[in-house]
Structures are given as C-alpha cells and as structure tokens.
Amino acid sequence: MTNSSTFGGPLLGCIADDFTGATDLASTLVKNGMRTVQTIGIPDASKPLNADAIVVALKSRTIAAADAVAHSLAALEWLRAQGCRQFFFKYCSTFDSTPEGNIGPVAEALAAALGASDELVIACPAFPENGRSIYRGHLFVGDVLLNESGMEHHPLTPMRDANIVRVLQSQTSGKVGLVRYDQVMRGAQSVRDAFAALRSDGCQFAIVDAVSDADLHVIGEACAEHALITGGSGVALGLPANFRRAGLLPERGDAADLPTVGGHGVVLAGSASRATNAQVAEWRATKPSFRVDPLAVARGEPVVAEALEFAKSHLPEPVLIYATATPDEVKAVQAQMGVQAAGELVEHTLSEIAKGLLELGVRRYVVAGGETSGAVVQALQVRALQIGAQIDPGVPVTATPDGELNLALKSGNFGSVDFFSKALRQMGVNV
Known part of the structure; x- marks a missing residue:
C-alpha cells in the first residue's frame, strides 16, 4: 500500500459504528494533521489508500449486538492487514446504546482480538466543543445530564441514565472503573498511574472524565501505548501528537485538501x-x-x-x-x-x-x-x-x-x- 507516513503505511485504524460518527472522527484527525480516508464499510483490500489514518464506517450502532461484533471484528482484521499500529473504536458522544449493547460487546471483542484483554481499555465519549463532558462518570450535554438532554426520547437508543460507568457495566462482563477529573487534571503520568491502579483492582474498562480539550490531549498522551482506545471523536485529539513524538508522522498543511465538485x-x-x-x-x-x-x-x-x-x-x-x-x-x-x-x-x-x-x-x-x-x-x-x-x-x-x-x-x-x-x-x- 502506498502511503505518505514515514514507514509507508497507515498509523491509526478506526472503526466507527455509524457513518456520521466516522466523518466526525475523521474530521478531528484531519484538523490535527493526519491525512484521513473514510471507507464505507470494509473496502476492497486490493485498493491502496494514501492515508495516515483510515476510518471504516459501519452501520452497526443499532443492529443486533452479535452482528455488530462480527462486523467490527471483520473491520479490525482488514485494518490490521493494512499495517495500522493503533486502533480506535468510535461511538457517539452521547454514548448511544441499549442495556444489551452495542458499545460494551464490541469493545470486549476488539480487545480480545488485539490481545489487549490484560490492558485497561478506556471509554471516553467526551466532546467539549459540542457540549459533551464527563464528570465523576456522568455524561453531560451542555448544562444538563444526558438523561435530561432529549436523548431520553431517542427512538432507537433512548439514554435514560447519565452514569456511563453504570451503563457500560450493564453491557460488559469485565469490571468498569473511573478515572476521575482530579486525576486527569494532574497530567498524563497521573492518568497512567490511575490506569495501573484500576487494572490492579481487576478493571478491564475505565470511563475517563474530561471537561475540556486540554483534558482530551492529556488522555490521548496517556494512551500512546494502548493497542485499543474507545470513545467519541474528542479523545482522538491527542493521538496525532503521539505519532509525531515517535517520529512516525510529519507536519502537514494539506491534510484537508479536496477535489472540486460541481452540480x-x-x-x-x-x-x-x-x-x-x-x-x-x-x-x-x-x-x-x-x-x-x-x-x-x-x-x-x-x-x-x-x-x-x-x-x-x-x-x-x-x-x-x-x-x-x-x-x-x-x-x-x-x-x-x-x-x-x-x-x-x-x-x-x-x-x-x-x-x-x-x-x-x-x-x-x-x-x-x-x-x-x-x-x-x-x-x-x-x-x-x-x-x-x-x-x-x-x-x-x-x-x-x-x-x-x-x-x-x-x-x-x-x-x-x-x-x-x-x-x-x-x-x-x-x-
């Protein structure tokens, strides 16, 4: 595959559970200097993609959990074959799901496939620029809790509980913990220490508090060595800098360039x-x-x-x-x-x-x-x-x-x- 990253292949492989979420994530990566291509479903593996990041857009948010897992694992297999070094499971910043899934089952399956079951996997849907923040594990939309934001009336994934530690725990067999805001505000090493403490306590997943873009950059830096990250597009803000620090991603001024379209x-x-x-x-x-x-x-x-x-x-x-x-x-x-x-x-x-x-x-x-x-x-x-x-x-x-x-x-x-x-x-x- 031809690619402009230093080592000739894409760096970040992303799986999104719907199409608009995929473009949301891809936009975040482009703004931070990663040339990004979004595929609609799993593409033909024979076609090279000139990109630093690839986002596979699935339509798996509201299908049966078993089907969502199967589609997501197939996307992961394709992304691994392209040589991606880190993987991101993207879902909505309002944590759209039901008690049966699909966020928890897909995250567990991806972690197992990547051999990351012994590594703490974060879940951070925060997107402060669009009013989504997490504090003490509770998801806010603007100034109100998730379950008072209108999402409680969603026709397919009504969100009636703002405590997303509890929501994710209902969908997973692994224990879910919380990295609190006071731990995040002390910096990336503090977050890594919190990860280690939660893992030693038997947690497989951690909701991570975030109320600003600065928090998301800290969280992204703390996850530099993680095989799998899950969340909304916001937490991807800190990932391109990790690749630059590692010498894998050059500075770009043309990541957002597009062909001209008429009609x-x-x-x-x-x-x-x-x-x-x-x-x-x-x-x-x-x-x-x-x-x-x-x-x-x-x-x-x-x-x-x-x-x-x-x-x-x-x-x-x-x-x-x-x-x-x-x-x-x-x-x-x-x-x-x-x-x-x-x-x-x-x-x-x-x-x-x-x-x-x-x-x-x-x-x-x-x-x-x-x-x-x-x-x-x-x-x-x-x-x-x-x-x-x-x-x-x-x-x-x-x-x-x-x-x-x-x-x-x-x-x-x-x-x-x-x-x-x-x-x-x-x-x-x-x-």
Whole structure:
C-alpha cells in the first residue's frame, strides 16, 4: 500500500459504528494533521489508500449486538492487514446504546482480538466543543445530564441514565472503573498511574472524565501505548501528537485538501433530534422544503416521485427534503408501524430520493442523521470519502476520491441552527 507516513503505511485504524460518527472522527484527525480516508464499510483490500489514518464506517450502532461484533471484528482484521499500529473504536458522544449493547460487546471483542484483554481499555465519549463532558462518570450535554438532554426520547437508543460507568457495566462482563477529573487534571503520568491502579483492582474498562480539550490531549498522551482506545471523536485529539513524538508522522498543511465538485445541492434530513428539528425549522422559514410522511409511504402513495418532482421544479435552487419530526410525532408513527419498521421505511425512502436526485444532476448532499447518512451513501454507492475542512464541530465537508460527489454527513445532534445553509455554501452552492 502506498502511503505518505514515514514507514509507508497507515498509523491509526478506526472503526466507527455509524457513518456520521466516522466523518466526525475523521474530521478531528484531519484538523490535527493526519491525512484521513473514510471507507464505507470494509473496502476492497486490493485498493491502496494514501492515508495516515483510515476510518471504516459501519452501520452497526443499532443492529443486533452479535452482528455488530462480527462486523467490527471483520473491520479490525482488514485494518490490521493494512499495517495500522493503533486502533480506535468510535461511538457517539452521547454514548448511544441499549442495556444489551452495542458499545460494551464490541469493545470486549476488539480487545480480545488485539490481545489487549490484560490492558485497561478506556471509554471516553467526551466532546467539549459540542457540549459533551464527563464528570465523576456522568455524561453531560451542555448544562444538563444526558438523561435530561432529549436523548431520553431517542427512538432507537433512548439514554435514560447519565452514569456511563453504570451503563457500560450493564453491557460488559469485565469490571468498569473511573478515572476521575482530579486525576486527569494532574497530567498524563497521573492518568497512567490511575490506569495501573484500576487494572490492579481487576478493571478491564475505565470511563475517563474530561471537561475540556486540554483534558482530551492529556488522555490521548496517556494512551500512546494502548493497542485499543474507545470513545467519541474528542479523545482522538491527542493521538496525532503521539505519532509525531515517535517520529512516525510529519507536519502537514494539506491534510484537508479536496477535489472540486460541481452540480446541484440538496439537503436530506431523517434525524428526529432537537438540533435537526431546529435546523429544519430554520430552513423552512425562508426556503423550499418537502416533507416525507412515513404513513403516506406506507399507504403506497408516490412520495418518492413527488419529492423528486418538487426538487426538479426548484432546480438549481437547493431544497430540503425531510422526514424529521417531533418526539410525539415519531411515537405516533412508531405506534402504527413499529419502531424498526418506521426507521427502515424512512431510510429506504430517503435513499431512493437520493438516487433520483443524482439522476437530476445533484452532486452535493447535506444529510442529517446517522442512520439516514448510512442509507444515503450506500444508495449512492459511495465506497470511500476524503475528509476536508470542518463545517461545524464534528462535521466536515467530504468528497469522493474521483471528485464526483460532495457530502456533509451530520449526526442528528450536531451543527448550528443554520447548518444546512452553511454546509451548502462551503460546498460552493448558492443559497
């Protein structure tokens, strides 16, 4: 494999449990000078990737835990074959999971496969730039606990406990400990000492407190020799510097460079999060939008064709096509269709619309929601993405390596209220 790192291969191999989380992590690495490629699923091993870091984007957050483990282990095997030196399991900064998993089972399986079962494995979803912090093992979103942030209403992974030590312990057979903030604030050696103490106490995992980016740099430095790190994208802030200190990563000024993409722009929104609801409302106040009604789709109405006709009638002006709804509206649909069926119907509908938009000359897509993003990139047959500059914290602009498509894949909870317009403008679309 050709690669520009000192020793001719990628340094960091990452496995993300959804597509927007993958771009979030990749954006963090690019900002810190690592040339990063995101693959959509496990790629063809025969194709070389010119990168310092590779992020394999899976769609494993809400599938059965056993399937998530199998997909993650397959991704790990591929990344190991590429020569990666360290591995990162990325999940959401709101620790999206259920009591059955999938964070704990996947982390345990990856640790076992890497021979790291005797090494303490950290779990740190903190992302202070986006308001996610951990103190005394409790996850905050802004000024409120996780279970009061709106995440308690998530249709697939409702988070009703802010104590993530307790949440992770419910998903793992290994003992879970805590590295407290007072230990983190004393520096990397203090954190390493805390790791050793927890390991001697029989812990396999440790939640690590963090309330600032400085804390994440400390934690990253403390994990320089760890085979496996798990967390949100924030804790990756400190990893590139480890490789530089080891003489493996040169300074880069071109890590965020992307090919230029033409064509029309569009916004597709499937997330029901508070942030996306606000972004949809902001767009709808002044710009054209089309609502996808899942119940109308279920009745057999030609919603896809109607959405495409709506978009066509407004070209070249960008439009929003959305299935975003309030928690009460989501519950009403789920009550009639079931949780899984409702989610799959929305994803399938938006992915079919995305394919139709491609035929209309749309080449620049803003997509809101992790599950929606996964469905859309698969429908567009995207296999890899180069990661460019940040639009908002956790969300970069990306491009396919052939320069055919631009995509901004946004986690439901991320982005400013005017994110849709901001993202399109960064792609060069007139809004």
